[in-house]
Amino acid sequence: MGHYLSIDIGGTYIKYALMDDQHRLVNHQKMTTPENIGYAIFKQIDAITEAAADNYKIDGIGISTAGIVDREKGEIIYAGPTIKDYKGTAFKAWLTEKYKLPVHVENDVNAALLGEIWKGAARNQDNVFCITLGTGIGGAFYNQLLIDGFHHQANSVGYLLYDPETRTNYEQRASTTALNKMIANELGESFSAKIVFERAKNGDETCFSIIKAWTMEVAKGLAQIILLTDPRCILIGGGVSVQGDYLLELIQNQLETFLPNSFLKTELKIAELFNDAALYGAVYPFFNRDIS
Incomplete structure (x- = not known):
């Protein structure tokens, strides 16, 4: 059985979990968001992905993140002061090249809304x-x-x-x-x-x-x-x-x-869905490709 890795990057914490084919989030984890020096956040996401891929069959990666996202490129195109030097972080290009997996990157509030439309208060x-x-x-x-x-x-x-x-x-x-x-x-x-x-x-x-x-x-x-x-x-x-x-x-x-x-x-x-909303929304496009 495959899983989708869902990651939610905030200014304070990075949260992540795996979604199974029954749409259940399992193996929740949480860590402090590192100060973004030398692409530290991307390096942390890479480490999370590598560890998940070592232990599970991963079919895709969904990332919810602070900042303005170009959804097609899967890249941060603007970020305020919450996360420094974040603009230009090309999650989709980098992760796809390394892991040969489909990657979806979404702004965190967009992801939270998608999660609520899928499984929450706005079904x-x-x-x-x-x-x-x-x-x-x-x-x-x-x-x-x-x-x-x-x-x-x-x-x-x-x-x-x-x-x-x-x-x-x-x-x-x-x-x-x-x-x-x-x-x-x-x-x-x-x-x-x-x-x-x-x-x-x-x-x-x-x-x-x-x-x-x-x-x-x-x-x-x-x-x-x-x-x-x-x-x-x-x-x-x-x-x-x-x-x-x-x-x-x-x-x-x-x-x-x-x-x-x-x-x-x-x-x-x-x-x-509270803190899980963006985790649901980050991987929702893999299950419902017509929503965004």
Whole structure:
């Protein structure tokens, strides 16, 4: 029985697993993303692939990654400050040449959206926007196919709403990195977002005010997405999505503030697959070749 190797490269962690012919992810692994000096990230992916190929029959490699990806070339064509010197990393060309295997490379938010359409909260739906709240903020839009834009730069929502006074953009005010900074400023370094959410749910007014202020920033960006794309559904992913309906309600309650009266028709949903979404999406094209 063959397997597909699925790898998800983020600014903080590299996660990987194998998918069997029953669409089950097995042998999950996780490691810290190395500082990208001298193609260190590619070298780590090569080592992961070599180890997997030594122990399993591998039929293909799916890579989900931060950065803007040219899907046809399987190459990073733009990367922000999260991963340095990443532009030009040619995963598909290098891995195909060495391992003689088909390789699919996809932006991580696109991959997460594909995973959710396949196995998650947006099963078989169309006109779905996905936003991931994490170290940064990423976006993806699926309307019969993934919408990339002419220069592959569509849905770069983290750069929305730049404020020249504070010199900050949307992701610098609404990512979980921004939330953690708000918490540290108000409560000190020892408090985590998880603790603050728990205390907010239990009536702690200071914690609630922090969460409310942060979700207001999140809502501002979602309003811009709705105005521009009018999606049937917006999926909210990223690690903070484990807060589920509590998070959703806080965002929903503030979203209408930034939209015209009676304008909000888009459904908000929490992604279901959490950290596995991009692992599913990275290998989905091997099973469903018409989706992207």
